Amino acid sequence: MKAVILCGGQGTRIRDASELLPKPMLPIGGKPIVWHIMKSYAQQGVREFVLCLGYKGWIIKEFFLNYRAMTTDVTVTLGRHDELEFHNRHDEEDWTVTLAETGEDTMTGGRVSAIRRYVEGEDLFLLTYGDGVSDADVGATIRFHREHGKIATVTAVRPPGRFGEMRIEGGSVTEFNEKPNATEGFINGGFFVLDARRIWPYLGTERATILEREPLRKLAADGELKAFPHTGFWQPMDTAREFQLLNELWARGEAPWKTWR
DSSP: OEEEEEEOOOOGGGTTTOSSSOGGGOEETTEEHHHHHHHHHHHTTOOEEEEEEOTTHHHHHHHHHTHHHHHSOEEEEOSSSOEEEEOSOOTTTTOEEEEEEOOTTOOHHHHHHHTHHHHTTSSEEEEEETTEEEOOOHHHHHHHHHHHOOSEEEEEEOOBOSSOEEEEETTEEEEEESSOBOSSOOEEOOOEEEETTTSHHHHOSOTTOOTTTHHHHHHHHTTOEEEEEEOSOEEEOOSHHHHHHHHHHHHTTOOTTOOOO
16 A cells, blocks of 8 residues: 655745755754654555655755665775765665655645546545654554545644643632643644545646545535544644644654654
């Protein structure tokens, strides 16, 4: 089964963190956030990926084309015929990564349509965004999807709180929580499971199609969209503050999405 990752957006809300990199390449602990997403999938048995490229996609291509040199020790012999000797292996040698150019200005639905040829031979494919990490149980989501038999499943998450929450009794603060998760209400957390044979009429072929608008709304209206609740960790990287938060969690060894060794 393949995981499709949307990697083409410009990340305009986090430009203060980096104007040089596409958003999926912003680092957490020295590795791009998209790598963390892929590691989470791989830990759960999904090792075939299709990355939908757009804005500065060549930087993502460079990372994967030079992956071995960037992740292992290497000796370079300089001369008429330069030679490279790699001294160790990396844990991602069983990954297959398709880097698909889907257009710099293409919207999310159009990007998925653009990679149809890479997934339509499957019965299902997975889809998520290249800018958020989670400890979501992908296997459980797939099982849930197969059981209900509808076209699409979306992982439903509670939005992370952006402000501290205080409980006040008699003028005294009795409880203080720094940025707690919302206690009610769910939002789209990505980590979709989609029927690779029946999803395409909902997506169409237009580059301007936004997945989160007409396609998902039509699926919901037709009773073809199911939600799989996830109440564990989920955090997007939409702002410089969230970029800092994720890096602090990683540096402290407290990253909930790190399920691999």
